[in-house]
Amino acid sequence: MNRRGSLLAILLLGASAPLLAAQAVAPHPAVAREMAGVWLPDGKRSGRLPRELPLTPEARKAADEYQRRYGPIDPTVDDANASCIPESFPYGMRLIAQYPFEVLFTPGRVTIFFEIFGGIRRIELDPRVTPRDVLPTARGRSVGHWEGDTLVVETTQVRKTGAGPYSGDPPVSLARRFVERISLGTDDEGKKQLRNEITIHDPAVLTQPLTMRMLYKWSPDIEVGEYLCQQDIWDQNVQGGPSSVPWRK
Amino acid sequence: MHERSRRVGRAGLRTITTWAMALLCPLAVAAAPDLSGRWLPVPELSSDWPDPLPLTEAARSRLAGFFADRDDPAGFCMPLGTPRNTLSGTSPLEVLQTDDRVYFVFQPDLLNAETRRVYLDGRPLPPAEKRLPTWFGSSRGRWDGSTLVVDTVDIEPQAILDGNGLSHSGKLELRERWRVARDRKYGRVLIDELTLTDPETFTRPVTQRRVFTWAPTVQFAEGQCSERLWIDSLWRQRLQEHAEAARAGHPRETPDRVGNETGAAP
Numbered sequence: 001m002n003r004r005g006s007l008l009a010i011l012l013l014g015a016s017a018p019l020l021a022a023q024a025v026a027p028h029p030a031v032a033r034e035m036a037g038v039w040l041p042d043g044k045r046s047g048r049l050p051r052e053l054p055l056t057p058e059a060r061k062a063a064d065e066y067q068r069r070y071g072p073i074d075p076t077v078d079d080a081n082a083s084c085i086p087e088s089f090p091y092g093m094r095l096i097a098q099y100p101f102e103v104l105f106t107p108g109r110v111t112i113f114f115e116i117f118g119g120i121r122r123i124e125l126d127p128r129v130t131p132r133d134v135l136p137t138a139r140g141r142s143v144g145h146w147e148g149d150t151l152v153v154e155t156t157q158v159r160k161t162g163a164g165p166y167s168g169d170p171p172v173s174l175a176r177r178f179v180e181r182i183s184l185g186t187d188d189e190g191k192k193q194l195r196n197e198i199t200i201h202d203p204a205v206l207t208q209p210l211t212m213r214m215l216y217k218w219s220p221d222i223e224v225g226e227y228l229c230q231q232d233i234w235d236q237n238v239q240g241g242p243s244s245v246p247w248r249k
Numbered sequence: 250m251h252e253r254s255r256r257v258g259r260a261g262l263r264t265i266t267t268w269a270m271a272l273l274c275p276l277a278v279a280a281a282p283d284l285s286g287r288w289l290p291v292p293e294l295s296s297d298w299p300d301p302l303p304l305t306e307a308a309r310s311r312l313a314g315f316f317a318d319r320d321d322p323a324g325f326c327m328p329l330g331t332p333r334n335t336l337s338g339t340s341p342l343e344v345l346q347t348d349d350r351v352y353f354v355f356q357p358d359l360l361n362a363e364t365r366r367v368y369l370d371g372r373p374l375p376p377a378e379k380r381l382p383t384w385f386g387s388s389r390g391r392w393d394g395s396t397l398v399v400d401t402v403d404i405e406p407q408a409i410l411d412g413n414g415l416s417h418s419g420k421l422e423l424r425e426r427w428r429v430a431r432d433r434k435y436g437r438v439l440i441d442e443l444t445l446t447d448p449e450t451f452t453r454p455v456t457q458r459r460v461f462t463w464a465p466t467v468q469f470a471e472g473q474c475s476e477r478l479w480i481d482s483l484w485r486q487r488l489q490e491h492a493e494a495a496r497a498g499h500p501r502e503t504p505d506r507v508g509n510e511t512g513a514a515p
Contacts, residue, residue: 080479083478083479084326084475084479085473085476085479104352106345113352118361118363120364129466130468134468138473139471223366225383226328226385228327228384229326230325231327233478234325234326234327237319237325
């Protein structure tokens with residue numbers, strides 16, 4: 001190759017370097033094509049968290065103190081979901097009510113669109129593109145990687161506020177860490193199934209990690225719809241009349 | 250001598266072409282242009298509504314009766330809706346693209362995220378009896394060269410077009426042409442040329458242009474609109490308690506916060 005040729009080749013290589021870097025994340029395995037699409041929770045077959053959580057003595061004390069100060073909990077007022085404030089992670093993943101979610105695979109990214117509260121979950125496969133020092137949010141910070149055909153996702157920075165049996169109500173700590181192992185399977189009717197083993201690590205609160213196994217049904221005929229939680233207050237405004245939610249009256 | 254250098258020149262050109270092909274071929278195979286990534290609106294390059302607006306009488310009277318505090322759905326944590334989410338010119342945009350679909354995810358300030366799903370797989374619109382107006386509408390797209398042409402119908406008429414209360418009749422048809430271009434000042438930009446057709450609102454189709462600049466490092470905040478309403482409600486309760494206590498002659502002490510957001514268990 002002559003000099004001009006190599007110079008141009010170097011220039012071209014330089015120009016395509018960012019593209020090559022963007023492609024440095026391992027591509028999605030073939031199984032991603034099968035995972036992409038709309039899924040509905042399989043309420044009957046999915047697991048649950050234990051009713052009694054294995055709390056550390058400090059966490060037990062804090063929980064009792066919380067009940068003493070604020071109890072009894074009135075779900076019509078104290079359930080943040082009823083006020084359209086979505087419960088923190090893993091709410092959308094552990095939900096068994098029949099709200100679908102959609103999984104979308106694009107280079108370097110798995111995006112999950114939940115119908116419930118119109119939530120969006122961004123799972124980055126390149127940890128460099130998502131900063132560590134983010135403020136805690138309801139969905140948290142999720143970073144994933146493939147172990148063969150299993151998508152392993154670690155989620156941190158999940159905020160404490162919110163309601164529910166585990167994800168928001170005290171006691172939880174901001175240091176909690178969720179590890180999901182998401183894979184494909186077949187249910188006992190021979191239908192395609194998405195499996196998610198969610199493990200919660202929260203050593204300040206739990207004496208041992210908790211695991212729940214969630215299952216989801218393949219639902220190609222369903223589209224994730226619009227979820228207008230606030231329709232209620234808007235309708236009150238448009239049409240007049242009381243609300244079904246006490247604090248909004 | 251002269252002849253030789255021309256030959257070398259041609260050989261050089263061939264080498265360059267070969268290298269260029271080898272480097273660019275993997276990109277060329279992906280036929281559709283890549284709109285994906287994170288984008289920020291550039292108001293400077295975007296257009297404004299035509300002045301005066303070519304409005305019908307009906308649209309004029311709808312607009313005259315609009316009071317933002319009372320009538321703007323966004324003030325009640327409802328969505329901006331399509332095309333206001335695209336037109337607003339303030340919301341960061343993330344485009345997610347695969348072979349058969351392009352999703353436009355907008356994150357309006359303090360509102361919930363809004364996802365516009367555009368299907369490119371040739372699926373027809375739902376049959377007439379199953380069609381319902383939705384806040385984001387039903388969108389179908391196709392590639393016209395390097396331009397993504399998106400048609401949107403079935404848009405909920407409560408989804409107004411801007412914060413001044415410009416609204417449509419529910420028969421709005423939206424045609425958009427999305428493409429990537431290069432701007433001298435902003436570099437890589439995403440351009441959307443919108444045409445709004447609604448004979449019950451506009452006396453002629455109205456065009457708009459929105460431009461977004463490529464912003465790969467932008468992080469999307471999490472919008473929880475209702476939290477604002479919820480906090481307002483808590484404050485109203487607290488103020489009421491204080492007012493009642495003051496009337497009764499017993500000023501209340503503000504209770505201590507229990508727990509904090511930085512420690513472990515509260």
